[in-house]
Amino acid sequence: MLFKLTGGAVVILCCYLWGFYMSKLGAFRMQDLEQLKKAITIFNAEITYSATPLFEVFNEISNRTNGVVAMAFEAAAEGLLSRKGKTAEEIWNKSVIDVQTNAYFNEEDMEYLFSFGRTLGFADKEMQVQNAILLLDYIQNAQITLREKRKVDERLYKTLGLLGGIMVCIVLF
């Protein structure tokens, strides 16, 4: 009996932790989006006011941001500096894909990130800035939607985890 009770408690705890983790996914994505927003704001300022070369802009961004966003910009800066014959878009896409496994961006976020890379390096200042503004607008809208969703999701997943665990126990008993 003691064995069954311990097993049940473990099942409930695991299910609850799963629910807790799922409820936090939105928060993790929010953190990544927040860092990306900061990065793109720095990007806009550097391009608009000082016409800094792209690799220096990316280095500056990686120094002033955290997590996967900093990693992506750092890798892209290194790629740009090495000038191995690839286009800026190819270098950017590779950097983004490399950090994707550690990031909480969803598919739509990734699409916008790839789209940001399309004008990198080649377009004039106005086009670079306009493209960055497009990404910023998307991030802001995504954050609003995510905030609303998180309120529901956090409670839902925590409850689902706990109740799921209890249900498994009842079925197994």
Add this chain to the structure above:
Amino acid sequence: MSVKDEIVSSFGGKIGKTAEGIDERTFEEAEEIRIRAGRPSVIKLRDKIKYITSTGQLVVDDKKAFYPEIKDISSTLEILSGYSLYAFSEEVKKGFITICGGHRIGIAGRTITENENVVDIRHINSLNIRISHEIKGCADTLLPYVVNNRSVMNTIIISPPGCGKTTLLRDLIRLISNKALNVSVVDERSEICGSFRGEYRNDCGKNTDILDGCPKTIGMKMLLRSMAPDCIAVDEIGEDRDIDAIEEILNCGVAVICTVHGKTIKDVLNRTQLNRLTEIKAFDRYIFLHNKGKTGRIAEVLDGNLKVLWRDE
């Protein structure tokens, strides 16, 4: 860093690979490399023109040449601007980009205009890579005619494009500067000193102050007020406002050394803007260059009354 390394490291894609195949000695001799979309790539050496194959071999048959596509030119431009074409927007409007080593890349394509001013060039399909050479000593013969008792003569160097005006001017600046005279240079296109991200590739002397990337007219006046120069050097004058600025500098007692496109003294005298200066005998020395053979080779030196002081026999 050799000339080849500077060019190859700035290029990418197929054009970069082609440049990689060209041997180092050819780069030392080369004056221009012309890359045009859908047309054969050409290299202009001192006294001959050849086609470049995709592996960097020089041939006379244009059918064996490398025919780049417009996308090769786009990717090359992207890489040579350090993926930052937006940072070169002012240069692009003027039709060129200067890369590491002071090499000037002339560009042509579809221009976007606003109020009769070029605001951008898109769909760039032609590149003219003008290779900058530093030839120390090419102005040795000229120095005694330009500097007399620590006084610098107002000097104008005249030749058609590609004969070495900038090369000669650069060496003259170095020699004057090394005589403990303060030389101020307005290097509008970064060709004289070869500036790249604040570092100067070319030796412009021990007493030289350089205003890099600055329009000549503004730069000359700025240097006159701020650097107390013995002489001011500028490359390729010709516009009315350049002449106005030179007049102002001459009136302040500072010498000017400049270059201008032209072949004979008539070409200079016929140009209305320059005529203003020649009429008042503003220049003490007219230097003409050979248009064949070695870059920066002096043909003759004339004084302010157009009397020949020295001629290359």
